[in-house]
Amino acid sequence: MADMPDEAIVLDDVSKQFGxxxxxxxxxxxxxxxxxxxxxxxxxxxxxxxxKMMVGLLRPSSGRIRLWGHDIVSDALQAKSAIGYVxxxxxxxxxxxxxxxxxxLADMYHVPRDKQRSRIEVLLExxxxxxxxxxxxxxxxxxxxxxxxxxxxxxxxxxxxxxxEPTVGLDPVGARQLKDVMLHLxxxxxxxxxxxxxxxxxxxxxxxxxxxxxxxxxxVDSPQALRSSTGDEHLExxxxxxxxKERTDTALQLIKxxxxxxxxx
Amino acid sequence: xxxxxxxxxxxxxxxxxxxxxxxxxxxxxxxAACSLIGxxxxxxxxxxxVAGFVVSFQKLHIxxxxxxxxxxxxxxxxxATAITFALSSLYFxxxxxxxxxxxxxxxxxxxxxxxxxxxxxxxLGVVVSSPFVLGAVVYHRAWSAIPIxxxxxxxxVLLTFSIMTALTVVLLRIVPARWVKNAxxxxxxxxxxxxxxxxxxxxxxxxxxxxxxxxxxxxxFSHTPLSASWSPIAWASRAxxxxxxxxxxxxxxxxxxxxxxxxxxxFLCIRGAEQVYVEGYExxxxxxxxxxxxxxxxNAFGARPRIWKTIGIKDFIEIRRDASLLxxxxxxxxxxxxxxxxxxxxxxxxxxxxxxxxxxxxxxSLFTAAGLALRGIGGEGGRLWLIKASPNPVRSVIAxxxxxxxxxxxxxxxxxxxxxxxxxxxxxxGVVEATVLLxxxxxxxxxxxxGLGAMWPRxxxxxxxxxxxxxxxxxFLGIATLYLAxxxxxxxxxxxLNIPLPWGTYLAYIGVYVWAAVVxxxxxxxxxxxxxxxxx
Numbered sequence: 140m141a142d143m144p145d146e147a148i149v150l151d152d153v154s155k156q157f158g159x160x161x162x163x164x165x166x167x168x169x170x171x172x173x174x175x176x177x178x179x180x181x182x183x184x185x186x187x188x189x190x191k192m193m194v195g196l197l198r199p200s201s202g203r204i205r206l207w208g209h210d211i212v213s214d215a216l217q218a219k220s221a222i223g224y225v226x227x228x229x230x231x232x233x234x235x236x237x238x239x240x241x242x243x244l245a246d247m248y249h250v251p252r253d254k255q256r257s258r259i260e261v262l263l264e265x266x267x268x269x270x271x272x273x274x275x276x277x278x279x280x281x282x283x284x285x286x287x288x289x290x291x292x293x294x295x296x297x298x299x300x301x302x303x304e305p306t307v308g309l310d311p312v313g314a315r316q317l318k319d320v321m322l323h324l325x326x327x328x329x330x331x332x333x334x335x336x337x338x339x340x341x342x343x344x345x346x347x348x349x350x351x352x353x354x355x356x357x358x359v360d361s362p363q364a365l366r367s368s369t370g371d372e373h374l375e376x377x378x379x380x381x382x383x384k385e386r387t388d389t390a391l392q393l394i395k396x397x398x399x400x401x402x403x404x
Numbered sequence: 405x406x407x408x409x410x411x412x413x414x415x416x417x418x419x420x421x422x423x424x425x426x427x428x429x430x431x432x433x434x435x436a437a438c439s440l441i442g443x444x445x446x447x448x449x450x451x452x453x454v455a456g457f458v459v460s461f462q463k464l465h466i467x468x469x470x471x472x473x474x475x476x477x478x479x480x481x482x483x484a485t486a487i488t489f490a491l492s493s494l495y496f497x498x499x500x501x502x503x504x505x506x507x508x509x510x511x512x513x514x515x516x517x518x519x520x521x522x523x524x525x526x527x528l529g530v531v532v533s534s535p536f537v538l539g540a541v542v543y544h545r546a547w548s549a550i551p552i553x554x555x556x557x558x559x560x561v562l563l564t565f566s567i568m569t570a571l572t573v574v575l576l577r578i579v580p581a582r583w584v585k586n587a588x589x590x591x592x593x594x595x596x597x598x599x600x601x602x603x604x605x606x607x608x609x610x611x612x613x614x615x616x617x618x619x620x621x622x623x624x625f626s627h628t629p630l631s632a633s634w635s636p637i638a639w640a641s642r643a644x645x646x647x648x649x650x651x652x653x654x655x656x657x658x659x660x661x662x663x664x665x666x667x668x669x670x671f672l673c674i675r676g677a678e679q680v681y682v683e684g685y686e687x688x689x690x691x692x693x694x695x696x697x698x699x700x701x702x703n704a705f706g707a708r709p710r711i712w713k714t715i716g717i718k719d720f721i722e723i724r725r726d727a728s729l730l731x732x733x734x735x736x737x738x739x740x741x742x743x744x745x746x747x748x749x750x751x752x753x754x755x756x757x758x759x760x761x762x763x764x765x766x767x768x769s770l771f772t773a774a775g776l777a778l779r780g781i782g783g784e785g786g787r788l789w790l791i792k793a794s795p796n797p798v799r800s801v802i803a804x805x806x807x808x809x810x811x812x813x814x815x816x817x818x819x820x821x822x823x824x825x826x827x828x829x830x831x832x833x834g835v836v837e838a839t840v841l842l843x844x845x846x847x848x849x850x851x852x853x854x855g856l857g858a859m860w861p862r863x864x865x866x867x868x869x870x871x872x873x874x875x876x877x878x879x880f881l882g883i884a885t886l887y888l889a890x891x892x893x894x895x896x897x898x899x900x901l902n903i904p905l906p907w908g909t910y911l912a913y914i915g916v917y918v919w920a921a922v923v924x925x926x927x928x929x930x931x932x933x934x935x936x937x938x939x940x
Contacts, residue, residue, distance in 0.1 A: 158430065194793050197939045219795035230786035232718065234725040239718075246714040247794040275725075291790075 144208035147172045147299050147330035148193065153202035155188050155354075162188045164354040165202070170332055170347075175325040177341035178334040180351035181382055186334040187227060189351065190303050193332070194224040207298050220248070223292030227304035227334075229284055233277030237268055237287055240276055241294055248295035255294075262290040266316060281308040289317070300324060302333040306340060318344060342374040352382040407512060414516045415523070444531075452535035466540065466648040471641035478557065479564050479637060482525065486568035488869065491728075493517040494569070494681065495576065495688045496867035504685070511678040514573070518565050518674065525561055526554075540648070549647035552655045556640035559659075559666035563636060570673035577684040593731045593738065636662050711796045715804035716811075719783070723812075728869050729775075736771035737816050740764055758838035761824025762845075763892065769817040769846045770884050774872075777809025777853035778880050781935060782861035782871035788940045798936045802858060802928060809850040814843055837909055844916040845891050849884055851924020856880050858931030863940065887923055894919055 148170035155163040163185045170176045180186045191197040193204055195211050195218065204211045209218035231240055238259055245255045263269040266286040271279065279287060285308050292300060302321075306314045321331050321344060335341055341348050342362045349359040358365060358381055362374050371377045426437040494500075494517055503513050541547060639662045647655035723729045781801075784791060791801055821842055825835055862873050894915035898908035 191939075196789055196792050198937070216795045216797065219793060222793075224789075224793050226789055230789070232722060232787055232790075234722040235718065239721065243714060243718050244790070244794075247711065247791070247796060249795070 149205040151203045153199045156200040166356050173328045174346045175331045177345035177348040184351040185354040221298045223297035224301045225288045225292045229288035231276045238272040244291040245294045299330045338374045350381050357381045468641045468645040471644045475637045482564040483568050486565050489521045490569040490572040492867050510682045514674045546648045548652045552647040556643045559663045560640050563666040566670035566673040570677040573677040573681045577680045711800040712804035716808040719808045732775035736768050740768040758834050762838045765817040765821035769813045772813045773849050773853040777850045778857040779871040780805030781858045802932045806854045848920025848924035852927045855927025855931030858935040
């Protein structure tokens with residue numbers, strides 16, 4: 140790759156504000172080319188907002204984001220050409236068939252016509268959707284939709300793949316396939332950034348993880364390094380240590396309140 | 405909590421949501437909402453003065469048959485809208501799973517939906533009709549008629565809503581599960597066709613001087629079965645007419661059975677439909693999971709991937725496979741087709757045979773554009789991320805929406821134009837002239853629709869027919885009507901000024917195309933700018 144940049148993803152002091160609410164605060168991050176990076180955080184921590192800014196669906200209130208050397212705001216088309224994206228709840232065109240959906244996305248990402256058919260078939264076969272390729276997407280289950288969205292994100296062979304909660308809705312087989320695909324992509328030199336709640340996935344797959352808490356990037360390092368730096372044995376303990384301990388206490392207090400007045404179901 | 409208390413609670417929450425939609429959020433939004441209301445009130449006052457003048461000028465006699473005609477018109481309109489509302493609110497609304505999961509009987513849900521529709525319908529009715537009504541009240545000095553009028557119309561509207569809601573619920577229980585999603589569309593098209601057909605037929609039988617749009621009458625339904633003496637419409641008409649004539653007591657006597665029947669029938673319909681609704685809802689929910697095998701269509705998007713073509717064909721496939729969207733496009737065509745199928749005399753002063761069909765075809769395109777181009781971006785809904793995340797310039801996306809809107813609208817309207825011209829003295833030059841003008845007019849209209857739709861798309865829908873808010877649709881209809889009116893003034897000017905042919909026609913062409921480019925282009929430019937900034 141002659142035009143390979145130093146870093147695949149660069150966030151430089153990125154913030155996002157919705158009205159008076161600061162969803163992401165001064166986030167700076169570099170993801171290396173060929174790295175599998177995990178973004179960890181509780182619900183509402185700012186993971187999805189961060190990913191949406193990276194893929195150009197939200198505009199940063201301040202700061203810059205560069206993907207494969209291209210600014211996502213000022214050079215959006217080049218930046219978007221380099222990426223594939225699967226949201227946490229992919230909403231696809233229900234009235235298209237699986238194959239039509241992939242063909243549509245292939246056109247949208249300017250995949251040459253002569254390569255489309257073979258890529259579509261390989262992807263459908265890989266994710267076990269080949270026999271459902273001519274069914275309307277509205278008839279797909281949640282997991283099948285997730286897999287089809289992943290096929291769509293890979294159709295143009297992106298350099299960077301963004302996956303927002305990719306294992307949600309997948310059965311164990313699908314989840315395993317996804318993990319294999321992510322590792323395969325990483326081994327091929329692609330960059331993968333995923334957000335997840337499943338800490339085992341991050342622990343097992345990611346080269347590095349970033350822990351997001353209330354819109355701030357609290358820590359970035361490899362899972363092993365994070366464990367040793369905090370002295371915790373498991374990544375879950377590291378995560379709670381950095382983000383959620385007080386919330387656990389609150390939850391325990393709440394349980395005590397319910398038990399106290401007999402309101403617990 | 406009693407049933408009445410529960411309904412009040414639900415209505416209050418609905419009102420709160422409407423309030424939040426308008427006023428909750430940024431200061432700019434609140435200022436915009438207040439400005440809109442202010443302009444609305446000013447518009448109503450201006451309209452009132454004009455309408456009051458017109459009513460008094462015509463020395464309108466408010467007879468029972470006159471009122472019956474208007475009420476029948478209201479009833480038919482209500483019947484058609486009630487079906488789509490029942491479908492959306494009882495089967496596709498996002499909050500249904502929540503409502504059905506809380507301990508509340510299903511008939512309360514139906515009651516709630518009927519009452520919401522009744523409140524919205526009455527509110528819109530008050531906004532639209534109050535200038536005329538107040539004009540008539542002032543002219544007849546019949547202030548006591550106002551409460552009787554409101555109650556009588558409210559009773560008739562409630563009766564129509566409840567009957568049509570019950571019919572829709574029963575229909576969706578009867579049809580095979582795989583047709584459930586399409587059945588509503590078929591009913592809507594059927595009802596619209598019947599309403600338009602009845603209108604035309606009754607006009608032909610009522611008037612000897614031709615029919616269709618060229619014949620203007622304010623009482624087209626004054627002698628229909630719906631306004632016969634056994635009908636609550638007739639009772640309501642007598643109540644209103646008597647009240648306007650000063651006989652408030654007599655008006656009240658006619659009002660009482662109207663209200664009683666309305667409430668009674670509503671109770672019967674809703675309670676009777678409860679179990680059927682529960683079963684139909686479950687069938688509808690499961691029908692969404694059935695799929696159908698389709699022939700592989702990898703090449704459906706053409707030999708060379710061009711973005712506007714790719715998006716356009718995707719939209720076309722979606723519409724073709726969704727009966728409810730197809731119905732939105734076909735219905736205006738059928739309704740206006742019935743009108744133009746009936747011969748109307750040409751307007752002699754302009755020496756053209758195509759002006760009337762051109763007017764009808766352009767008016768139809770108003771509704772087709774509202775159903776297609778206006779919902780171009782909004783129609784993407786939660787799928788807009790697919791397009792926004794792709795590496796394509798904004799202008800390609802907006803162009804795609806414009807092209808698909810223009811092509812479909814132009815084809816449908818041109819068919820109507822040519823049908824209309826066949827019914828008149830048809831000449832080849834006339835057809836060409838009118839078609840070229842029609843395409844010019846429509847391009848501006850579709851430009852307005854595409855631009856407005858890109859400015860304020862509604863992306864959180866679950867039913868594709870709700871991809872555009874009612875307010876945006878009304879705004880578009882208002883703006884587009886003004887655009888059409890000016891376009892026809894532009895077309896008519898060379899003829900009125902006696903500019904000789906063919907120069908008059910050429911001037912009309914230039915005028916219309918410049919007008920379309922300026923207006924449509926402006927809306928699309930602003931729409932594209934807003935779309936570029938939209939976050940999903």
